[in-house]
Amino acid sequence: MKLFKRILPAGDRGDSNRRGSSHSDARALVAAGDRARDARDWHAAAGHYRRALEAAPAMAAIWVQYGHALKESGELGGAREAYRRAIAMAPEVADTHLQLGHADKLAGDLEQAAASYAQALALQPGSDDALREVHALALRGVRVDAGRLRQAWDGAAPAAHGADRAEASEPGKPRAAEHALALLDTLLAAARAHEPAPPHAAAARQAREQLAGAAELLRSLDAQALLPPPGADAEAAAPARAVIVFDATDLIHHLRASRLPTGIQRVQLELISAFAQPERPAPRICYLGEAGWLEAPAALFARLCRLCLQGGGTDQGEWRQALMQLDTLMLGGAPMDFPHGAWLVSLGTSWFPDYLLHVRLAKRRHGIRYVPFVHDLIPLVMPEHCVDDLVERFGAWLLGAFAHADRFLVNSASTRGDLLAAAARLGHALPAEHIEVIRLDADIRKPGLAPPQPDGMQGWGWNRQPFVLLLSTVEPRKNHLAALRAWRALIDRHGARRVPHLVCAGGKGWKNEAVFALLERDATLAARVTMLSGLDDAQLARLFERCLFTLYPSLYEGWGLPVTESLCHGKVPLVSAVASLPEAGGDFADYFDPAAPQALAEAAQRLIFDARHRQAREAAIRAGFRPRRWRDLGRQLAQALDRWSEAPASGGDDAPACAPRLAAGRYYPLATAPLPVLRGGTVAAESLRAGDGWHTIEPWGCWSRPGDSRLALRVDDTLRGQPLRLYLCLRGVPGRRLRYRLEYLAGGEGSGAAGLCARGTLDAGETRWVTATATAPAGPGQALELCLHSDGFQDLSEATQGADRRMIGPALLGLYLCAADDVQGRLRLVEAVALGNLDVLAEGGAEIEAVEGVVDEAGAVAAHPPRTTGDSVDIAGDACPTSAAATPAVRREAASLLAEP
Numbered sequence: 001m002k003l004f005k006r007i008l009p010a011g012d013r014g015d016s017n018r019r020g021s022s023h024s025d026a027r028a029l030v031a032a033g034d035r036a037r038d039a040r041d042w043h044a045a046a047g048h049y050r051r052a053l054e055a056a057p058a059m060a061a062i063w064v065q066y067g068h069a070l071k072e073s074g075e076l077g078g079a080r081e082a083y084r085r086a087i088a089m090a091p092e093v094a095d096t097h098l099q100l101g102h103a104d105k106l107a108g109d110l111e112q113a114a115a116s117y118a119q120a121l122a123l124q125p126g127s128d129d130a131l132r133e134v135h136a137l138a139l140r141g142v143r144v145d146a147g148r149l150r151q152a153w154d155g156a157a158p159a160a161h162g163a164d165r166a167e168a169s170e171p172g173k174p175r176a177a178e179h180a181l182a183l184l185d186t187l188l189a190a191a192r193a194h195e196p197a198p199p200h201a202a203a204a205r206q207a208r209e210q211l212a213g214a215a216e217l218l219r220s221l222d223a224q225a226l227l228p229p230p231g232a233d234a235e236a237a238a239p240a241r242a243v244i245v246f247d248a249t250d251l252i253h254h255l256r257a258s259r260l261p262t263g264i265q266r267v268q269l270e271l272i273s274a275f276a277q278p279e280r281p282a283p284r285i286c287y288l289g290e291a292g293w294l295e296a297p298a299a300l301f302a303r304l305c306r307l308c309l310q311g312g313g314t315d316q317g318e319w320r321q322a323l324m325q326l327d328t329l330m331l332g333g334a335p336m337d338f339p340h341g342a343w344l345v346s347l348g349t350s351w352f353p354d355y356l357l358h359v360r361l362a363k364r365r366h367g368i369r370y371v372p373f374v375h376d377l378i379p380l381v382m383p384e385h386c387v388d389d390l391v392e393r394f395g396a397w398l399l400g401a402f403a404h405a406d407r408f409l410v411n412s413a414s415t416r417g418d419l420l421a422a423a424a425r426l427g428h429a430l431p432a433e434h435i436e437v438i439r440l441d442a443d444i445r446k447p448g449l450a451p452p453q454p455d456g457m458q459g460w461g462w463n464r465q466p467f468v469l470l471l472s473t474v475e476p477r478k479n480h481l482a483a484l485r486a487w488r489a490l491i492d493r494h495g496a497r498r499v500p501h502l503v504c505a506g507g508k509g510w511k512n513e514a515v516f517a518l519l520e521r522d523a524t525l526a527a528r529v530t531m532l533s534g535l536d537d538a539q540l541a542r543l544f545e546r547c548l549f550t551l552y553p554s555l556y557e558g559w560g561l562p563v564t565e566s567l568c569h570g571k572v573p574l575v576s577a578v579a580s581l582p583e584a585g586g587d588f589a590d591y592f593d594p595a596a597p598q599a600l601a602e603a604a605q606r607l608i609f610d611a612r613h614r615q616a617r618e619a620a621i622r623a624g625f626r627p628r629r630w631r632d633l634g635r636q637l638a639q640a641l642d643r644w645s646e647a648p649a650s651g652g653d654d655a656p657a658c659a660p661r662l663a664a665g666r667y668y669p670l671a672t673a674p675l676p677v678l679r680g681g682t683v684a685a686e687s688l689r690a691g692d693g694w695h696t697i698e699p700w701g702c703w704s705r706p707g708d709s710r711l712a713l714r715v716d717d718t719l720r721g722q723p724l725r726l727y728l729c730l731r732g733v734p735g736r737r738l739r740y741r742l743e744y745l746a747g748g749e750g751s752g753a754a755g756l757c758a759r760g761t762l763d764a765g766e767t768r769w770v771t772a773t774a775t776a777p778a779g780p781g782q783a784l785e786l787c788l789h790s791d792g793f794q795d796l797s798e799a800t801q802g803a804d805r806r807m808i809g810p811a812l813l814g815l816y817l818c819a820a821d822d823v824q825g826r827l828r829l830v831e832a833v834a835l836g837n838l839d840v841l842a843e844g845g846a847e848i849e850a851v852e853g854v855v856d857e858a859g860a861v862a863a864h865p866p867r868t869t870g871d872s873v874d875i876a877g878d879a880c881p882t883s884a885a886a887t888p889a890v891r892r893e894a895a896s897l898l899a900e901p
Contacts, residue, residue, distance in 0.1 A: 026056040033065065042072040060089035064096055067103065076107040094124035101133060110142045118145045125152040131321060135328045144332035153325050154297040242641035243342040244283040245368070246272050248296060249355075250348040252287050252326065259308055259319060260536060262473075262507075263561045264375055267411075267440060268347040271637065273305045274630035280638060286336050286344075288358055292692075294333035300325055309446065309537075338366035343641050345409070347373045351397035353696045357689055359404050360658050364690070369406040371641070373438075376411075376558025377418045378477065380678065385477040385555070387510050392674065400684040402428040404658050407644050408435045409637070411559040414580035427680035436640040439583065443627040444565045445541070452538035458530055460543060466500035467530075468604070469547040469571075471540070471562040472554065474531075475509035479553040479576070482594060484518055486601040488525050490608070493601075496524055500548055500608060505532045505540065544569035549607045549614060552576070555594060560584035567625050572617040574603055588621045659712035659783040660687050662817060664719060665825045667832070667841035669814040670702045688713060688815065690785060695806060701731060701813035709788040709809065714781065715817070721778035723820035726786070727829060728770045729813040732762030733794040740810050741789040744774040746782070757786070762810055769833065773820060788812070816841065 033048030046069035049062055056062075067082035083100035090096065101116030117134040120127055138144045251268045254261070261269055275283055285296040304322050338344070344362065350372060362368045379386045379394035386394075402423055408430075410416045416435050423430035454462060472478040483502065490499045519526040535543075544550070550566040552575040563584040566573040575581045577591040585591070590607065592599040607614050660683040662668060668685050686697050691708030715724070732738055742758040757772035777784055788810065796804040818825030832838050 026052045026059070029055065030059075030062055030065075033062075033069070037065065037069060040072075042069045045069040046073055046075070058089065060086045060093075060096075063089070064099060067099060071099075071103050071106065076103055079103045080107065092123060094120045094127060094130070097123065098127065098130050098133075101130070105133070105137075110137055110140070113137060114142050114144045118148050122148050122152045126321070128317070128321065131324055131328070135324045138328050138331035144328060146329050146332035146334060149325070149332070150295075150297045150329055153329075154299045241280045242638070242645040243281055243339045244275075244638070244641060245336075245338060245342050245344050246275075246283055246285050247287070247344055247346040247350065248272070248285050248301065248348070249287045249346075249352065250350065252296070252330075255304060255308060256323060256327070260534065261308055264348050266444070266561070267373075267375075269305050269309055270442065270630040271347055271634055273302070273309065275634040275638065284342075286338075287330065288352065288355060289330045289333065291333070291335065292358060293336040293338070293362060294330060295336040296326065297329065300329075338362055338368050340367050342366070342368050343371055343645075344368045345371045345373070345637075345641070347409075351393040354686075356397070356400040356404050356658075356684075356687060357694070360687070360690060361692055363404075363658065369644075370404050371407045371409060372401055372405055373409040373411070374415060374419055374558075376415055376556070377422060378556060378558070380422060381418060382477055382556055385475065385511070388674075392672075395678055396673070396684060396686070398422065399426065399678060399682060400658075400687050402426060402430065403660070403684070403687060406434075407640075409640075410435055410437055411440050412580035412583045413437055414583060415558045422678075425680065426678060426682060436637070438633055438636055438640075440559045440561060440633070441564055441584070441628055442630050442633055443568050444561065445568050446537045449538040449541060452536075452542045456534055457532060457539055457542075460501075460503055460530060460532065460546075462542075466548050467503045467546070468500055468549055468551055468608070469543050469566075470502060470504045470551045470553075471506060471543075471565070472504070472552065473506045473509040474504065474512040474515055476511050476514075477555050478506075478509075479555050479594060480504065480512070480515045481518065482553045482600055483551055484515065484525060484529065485597075486604055487528060488522065489598070489601040490605060491524060491528065493605075494609075496528055499528055501528050501530055502551070503530045503532060503543065503547070505535055505543060507533050540565075541569070544571055547571060549574060551604065552581070553592075553594060553600060554578070554581065557581055557584070563589060564627065567621055568627055570618055570621050572607060572614060572621065574600075574607060586625075588617070588625050590617065658687055659690065659714050660684060661714045661716070662815075663716060664818045664822065665816075665828060665841070667814055667816045667829070667838050669838070669842055670697060670812050671814070672697050672699050674699075685814075690783075691787075693788075693809075695808065701729075701811045703733075703806070703811045704788055704790065704809035706793055706807055706809070709790075711786040711788070711812075711815070712783045713786075713815075713817075714783050715776045717780065719776045719819060720780070722776050724774050724776050724784075724817055725820045725822075725826065726757070726772045726774060727816040728758075728772065728786075729815075730762060730768055730770050731811040731813060732764055732766040732768075733808055733810065734765050735794050735799060736764055736792065738762050738810060739791040740770075742770065742772055743787045743789070744772070745785040745787070746775055746777040767813070814838070814842075 029048045029052035033045045033052060036042075036045035036048060046066060049066035049069055052062055053059060053066060063082050063086035067079045067086065070076075070082060071079035080100060080103045083096055083103060086093075086096045087100065097116050097120035101113045101120065104110070104113035104116055114134055114137045117130045117137070120130040121134065124130070134144055134149070246268075248268065251265055254265050272283070272285070282298065285298060285301045286293050287296055288294075300322065304326065307319050307322060344359070359368075359370050363370070377398070379391045380398065383391045408419060410419060416432075416437050419435065420430060420432065460467065470480070470483055472480070474480055483504075487499065487502050519529060544566065549572040550562065552560060552562050552566075552573055554560065554576055556579045558580055560575065560581045561584075563573045563575055563581060567585070567588055573585055573589045575585050575589050575591060576594045578594060581589075582591065590603055592603040594600070607617075660668075662683065663681070668683060668688070670685050670688060672686075688711045689697075689702070690712035691710030693705050693707030693709030695703040695705050728742070730740065739761050740759065741756065743755065744757045745754045755774075757774050758770050760768075760770065762768060772786075774784060774786070790809040793807045793809045796806045796808060816829050818829075828841065832841050
């Protein structure tokens with residue numbers, strides 16, 4: 001009744017007896033409604049609440065109770081109206097908006113439900129219930145107000161600045177709000193664990209919401225490292241400095257699956273977290289979603305970074321909440337508006353489908369400059385140690401990266417040399433000054449880690465048995481087999497009891513069957529080897545603390561973070577003298593030649609049995625090794641971008657500079673290649689697409705889509721300003737006839753060289769060669785652009801029962817061009833089509849060639865076995881012959897190629 005007295009409007013002492021009687025009646029009716037509600041007699045409860053509101057209509061909380069009773073009675077229209085009446089009286093109560101969202105959802109009004117949940121989150125950003133609901137709707141494709149949610153989750157607390165801002169960006173350093181936040185988290189966990197029975201359930205839910213809101217407010221204090229100072233315009237404050245946008249796409253994908261970062265993810269987390277500096281604009285964070293480039297809220301992303309660097313299991317509520325918030329924004333976010341001329345910096349991997357297409361679009365629309373961080377060229381240098389899918393995706397990305405990247409970042413002089421060698425091999429002029437070497441010699445230790453938990457460590461780190469630590473994913477390049485063979489040799493030489501354990505910590509990776517088969521065959525060796533995985537930072541720190549030394553026998557690295565980590569913990573790393581590892585280990589590591597069979601066993605034997613040598617090496621590390629702070633690496637990155645910013649920014653028409661240069665007389669299939677050829681003159685066919693009107697390329701070709709279905713290409717200087725003949729292999733959609741139109745634009749917008757070059761019809765599923773004429777641009781480096789138009793599209797969801805929701809237009813299978821008067825070139829195409837052998841005109845070959853000039857101390861790299869694409873390319877259930885004898889229809893199609901367009 002005390003709660004009732006607070007929500008019932010206080011009457012004037014001079015009120016009439018009638019009004020007092022009404023209030024008394026209302027109190028009695030509410031009490032009766034509560035009893036019916038507790039008994040789950042919803043019809044009776046609704047009647048009592050309705051009559052109470054007739055007597056005292058200003059009771060907002062009773063309107064909510066009335067809505068509950070109506071909703072449970074199935075009267076959804078009345079329930080929604082009751083909640084709206086409560087909101088009109090008390091719009092600041094988040095729970096009422098949540099309840100209205102539930103009623104909206106039950107009524108089938110999903111967009112209104114999403115709006116109600118979003119308003120609940122705007123009022124109470126930490127509401128778990130509202131977050132779960134809006135996330136579920138977003139997964140179903142319901143439009144959500146990502147702008148409102150982003151504003152709520154981005155944190156409303158004042159931004160830290162000056163020295164405090166710099167401190168906030170340093171991982172592991174205590175913050176002022178942490179103690180209070182820990183207490184709130186404890187209370188919130190206890191509240192979530194206890195679900196009281198009615199009538200106290202609603203009050204408990206409200207308490208949970210209030211605790212979550214308070215915790216969210218304090219967490220925002222921890223997330224200010226990426227936010228600009230209050231009242232400052234980040235770009236106007238330092239106009240001479242680079243505007244930086246970090247692409248965190250692969251990092252976000254990784255965090256959705258695992259809270260434990262691997263090497264590259266750790267570099268991204270640390271660099272982005274340490275990048276914010278008070279004297280420069282705060283960086284922005286983006287990710288590539290299905291709708292294109294989207295912006296990640298700075299405070300939310302900083303929170304994810306902090307939680308990841310702190311470690312812990314993925315089942316923690318705060319971690320799940322942060323990921324769900326980010327997922328919701330990814331599903332409902334608007335396209336990112338890049339600052340003109342901004343630097344798009346990708347610190348991780350970026351060989352996703354259509355990634356470079358979206359880079360081209362951002363260049364065209366916003367004049368951005370693209371800078372990838374190349375951590376290594378392993379799939380190119382040692383493809384035999386990688387899965388084919390990785391080799392294919394990396395090869396295609398690297399081929400396009402040289403045409404799209406304005407500058408490069410690398411982690412070592414070794415990687416820099418490999419990148420220059422690859423560019424030279426592919427015929428790209430890459431100036432050495434366009435590459436910045438950011439050595440990853442940073443202090444990887446985490447201060448203030450919680451005591452490690454023994455789960456998953458099999459006792460290691462607590463018992464006193466001597467052991468050697470090998471920290472690495474189990475895959476062929478990491479050379480675990482060499483380590484196991486060396487341990488077997490040591491056991492044979494000294495006896496198993498005198499040889500310390502070898503503790504291998506890391507994921508299982510791929511192509512590791514030989515490693516586990518050896519352990520299974522050799523019980524004596526297996527007894528001295530322990531495999532651990534899924535360890536957090538605290539557990540790894542304990543292993544480094546207790547080990548004799550570390551071992552890293554890798555055959556190739558871009559840098560070698562485990563070597564740096566070993567030095568940071570004062571332990572001697574025994575490493576292969578290959579690639580970048582001498583840079584990582586410097587004068588403080590012991591080295592061996594991986595090509596010498598006994599070298600590893602001899603080097604390990606000395607560190608195991610010569611304690612004086614090992615202690616002397618540890619003393620040298622303590623005296624001379626000085627890792628940099630991550631903030632120092634971030635400052636070096638910022639200075640490189642500032643230096644590069646002195647060059648003119650890309651203009652809006654910079655995208656044609658990414659257009660591939662096509663040779664006359666060659667066929668270019670717009671299809672994914674099983675293993676792209678990487679040699680001089682190789683063209684990434686996907687880069688022909690210059691607009692947003694294309695779907696992802698498939699093994700047979702590429703469907704167009706609603707939008708700008710534009711192609712861009714450049715021709716040899718010998719063809720500049722000359723009439724061209726172009727041949728495009730088009731395919732109609734499966735379910736209807738379409739009319740198409742092909743237009744060309746030579747030299748960019750406003751050049752005046754434009755016109756219609758082909759038009760016609762495509763029957764359902766028909767494959768047809770289209771002949772077109774155009775004039776090549778006269779200016780050097782200018783692009784010829786072709787625009788494909790269609791009078792309609794097909795919705796595939798109708799034919800696939802919703803499994804494929806794409807809207808598709810005519811597909812492009814490939815393109816061929818020659819000079820208009822090149823009769824021989826035209827006849828070569830006719831012959832290839834007639835014989836069903838377009839492969840002879842394509843860039844043929846199907847092997848990845850190892851880059852010459854790279855470090856290869858471990859032995860010669862074997863060439864990848866050639867692979868072919870087969871006799872036909874399957875296209876939506878049909879086949880386009882490529883090497884089989886041509887059918888009469890194909891021969892007729894070939895003859896038509898000789899006709900004038």
